Amino acid sequence: MRSSAEPAPDGLLVVDKPQDWTSHDVVARSRRLCATRKVGHAGTLDPMATGVLVLGVGRATRLLTHLVGADKDYTATVRLGQGTLTDDAEGEVTMAPGAGSLDRAAVEAAVVGLTGAVEQVPSAVSAIKVDGRRSYHRVRSGEDVQLPARPVTVSRFVVVEARAGTAPDGTAVLDVDVEVTVSSGTYVRALARDLGAALGSAGHLTALRRTRVGGLTLADAHPLADLEARQGEPMPVLPLAEAARATFPSRSLDADEARALGYGQRIPSLSPGRTGPVAAFAPDGTLVALLDEARPTARSLVTFAPASS
Known part of the structure; x- marks a missing residue:
């Protein structure tokens, strides 16, 4: 890339x-x-979603593989009463059993069964590869894709508000x-789908915002428009050691x-x-390495x- 900027x-x-x-x-x-x-990201967000997207710049791209595994916080809106091909608002409605008989109490009871260690079937329209092809490519070419369930952990699932309404097609x-x-x-869109199913109806996401990735939150995030307004100026990059x-978790070395x-x-x-990487720092604060401390000797x-020397 040719640029006069540093x-x-x-x-x-x-x-x-x-x-x-x-x-x-x-x-x-x-x-x-x-x-x-040399810029990469740690964990894709769907086009519909907004919020925290962590980018690695330069040598920090080497952190991304390990950062992808961090837990994440989201706020979302689930529409109960309709299901879509993609489990979100970008897909066509494929079922509309309605939600006229549902209320907040029923929803709060249902989320309990979707909290904790659960087996989740990913959305068929996802980037997971099936025999070398992305699942979403197969679905959009007309294939019926059935992905296997896999273990995930939903450590928090809280209902903030519930509003009854009518969809454009008249569905409650x-x-x-x-x-x-x-x-x-x-x-999260699979959680929306499964919440609808648990309530005897259907569900999909209409809004999704990621508010945290590991130790990084919206307070650390910069709107892309603000960054573009600063083009030609230094970007607000969190330095490598500070980012780690x-x-x-951190460890001081002698x-x-x-x-x-x-x-x-x-x-x-x-x-x-210990599971998960540990950031190891020299006495002067320099980031030396990410360590695996699972065994008696760390590598x-x-x-x-x-x-x-």
């Missing part, structure tokens, strides 16, 4: 994704704004605003440990059995700082 520093750029943009669209625009092609619906906290790989502290990791050696784990998943 490339943005290594780190995370947290964007408040606008509606009707794909995550890839945001990455492409951010490459221009950051004057580098109940629009339910919810807040959820979910593990990586959970489809915000998104992973000089010998930092040097050993820089040479690709293992060091003793502080918490054997580097990604090394950022070379060994110093």
